[in-house]
Amino acid sequence: MVRRNSNIAKLHAGYLFPEINRRRRKLLEQDPDARIISLGVGNTTEPLTGHISEGLVGSAKGLGTVGGYSGYGDEQGLTELRSKIGERVYGGSVDAGEVFISDGAKCDIGRLQVMFGSGVTVAVQDPAYPVYVDGSVIVGATGGYNEGRALFDGIEYMSCTPENDFFPDLQNTRRTDLIYFCSPNNPTGAVASKKQLKELVDFAADNRSIIIFDAAYSEFISDSKLPKTIFDVKGSREVALEVNSFSKMVGFTGVRLGWTVVPDELKFDDGSGVNRDWDRVTCTIFNGASNIAQQGGLASLDDEGLAEMRETIAYYMENARIIKDALDEMGVTTYGGVNAPYIWAHFPGRNSWDVFEEILNKCHVVTTPGSGFGPAGEGFIRFSAFGHRQDIQEAVERLKAKLR
Numbered sequence: 001m002v003r004r005n006s007n008i009a010k011l012h013a014g015y016l017f018p019e020i021n022r023r024r025r026k027l028l029e030q031d032p033d034a035r036i037i038s039l040g041v042g043n044t045t046e047p048l049t050g051h052i053s054e055g056l057v058g059s060a061k062g063l064g065t066v067g068g069y070s071g072y073g074d075e076q077g078l079t080e081l082r083s084k085i086g087e088r089v090y091g092g093s094v095d096a097g098e099v100f101i102s103d104g105a106k107c108d109i110g111r112l113q114v115m116f117g118s119g120v121t122v123a124v125q126d127p128a129y130p131v132y133v134d135g136s137v138i139v140g141a142t143g144g145y146n147e148g149r150a151l152f153d154g155i156e157y158m159s160c161t162p163e164n165d166f167f168p169d170l171q172n173t174r175r176t177d178l179i180y181f182c183s184p185n186n187p188t189g190a191v192a193s194k195k196q197l198k199e200l201v202d203f204a205a206d207n208r209s210i211i212i213f214d215a216a217y218s219e220f221i222s223d224s225k226l227p228k229t230i231f232d233v234k235g236s237r238e239v240a241l242e243v244n245s246f247s248k249m250v251g252f253t254g255v256r257l258g259w260t261v262v263p264d265e266l267k268f269d270d271g272s273g274v275n276r277d278w279d280r281v282t283c284t285i286f287n288g289a290s291n292i293a294q295q296g297g298l299a300s301l302d303d304e305g306l307a308e309m310r311e312t313i314a315y316y317m318e319n320a321r322i323i324k325d326a327l328d329e330m331g332v333t334t335y336g337g338v339n340a341p342y343i344w345a346h347f348p349g350r351n352s353w354d355v356f357e358e359i360l361n362k363c364h365v366v367t368t369p370g371s372g373f374g375p376a377g378e379g380f381i382r383f384s385a386f387g388h389r390q391d392i393q394e395a396v397e398r399l400k401a402k403l404r
């Protein structure tokens with residue numbers, strides 16, 4: 001018999017999103033005719049656009065020809081795509097050698113957790129995308145689950161609430177090796193200002209910490225004053241790396257393509273480069289992103305692709321406006337949903353899972369309970385703006401009719 005990995009035994013509940021699906025299935029068992037609308041998981045719904053899908057199709061067809069066939073590529077990704085990301089996303093401030101193409105931000109976060117190992121301490125925004133905490137627990141980068149506090153020992157939870165403008169009180173935050181920071185934030189929809197990010201970068205520099213900056217929703221920022229990348233902030237290259245994704249910006253949730261930028265200046269305490277170790281980990285436990293997906297990524301960053309991306313994002317952001325307006329009309333206080341595809345709705349004094357169940361059972365609308373993202377999410381519900389317009393409209397009509 002093989003002994004179970006004791007770190008996995010520490011996880012105190014099922015992963016959030018499968019649990020939501022389980023509850024949805026339960027409703028369908030009880031009421032097979034229920035027409036359930038999902039505003040839960042942030043999953044894209046709209047078809048790929050013309051130029052971008054042509055990039056994918058052209059590549060797939062090419063694979064069926066002698067001249068167009070390719071097998072394994074470089075583990076770090078196509079040089080052309082690495083350069084193009086450096087140029088078109090970072091305006092030339094990031095070198096191709098600092099960009100590593102991946103099969104998605106979530107997968108890279110897992111591999112980063114492998115690279116940093118079990119000997120690190122970790123801080124997360126509370127609430128946060130669950131992968132930061134659960135992945136850290138799996139690799140053993142925490143102590144045990146502390147029942148009394150309902151938190152994991154060894155993880156610093158940086159409370160982000162309306163009271164502090166969803167930005168942590170860094171003066172009262174313990175020093176950790178790693179700081180996960182997501183902006184635009186999942187789930188609150190808050191976007192950190194440049195001043196706030198500068199404060200974060202200075203905090204990391206003073207503490208010799210490394211920031212893992214998750215910018216998966218950066219393209220949803222329409223306010224030009226807000227930073228789309230941590231690298232807009234002076235001093236960030238010495239203290240931060242950034243993960244990003246094509247998933248939400250062009251609908252590649254199923255195609256799978258992302259990237260991580262590890263600047264040359266980012267060092268471990270022995271002076272060695274993080275970039276070099278990331279390259280080693282990438283080459284060892286990853287075999288490169290799909291060559292078809294990478295051609296889709298290249299097409300996405302052409303002028304035509306970028307124009308299509310803006311249209312797709314505008315569509316989802318109009319959904320966000322519709323949801324936010326409806327909740328406002330119902331007297332529910334909301335946050336986010338302006339520069340991010342998530343609306344963070346407050347139900348003061350209520351238990352998030354109870355509100356989730358009420359919305360599911362009365363309206364047949366799936367949401368995500370805020371407490372699934374951390375203790376500070378209790379009393380909140382996350383509404384995702386990813387959906388067909390018709391479904392969004394019907395969902396808000398049901399909410400208005402059956403919830404208030």
Ligand code: PL4
Nearest residue numbers: 041042104105106107129186214216245247258
């Ligand atoms: C559902 C902050 C969604 N089963 O697609 P990827 O891997 O490039 O990006 C994943 C990702 C990375 N970083 C942030 C994210 O919010 C996401 C996707 N999050 C959500 O509803 O919160 C999809 C979640 C998926 C999962 O577990 O990640």
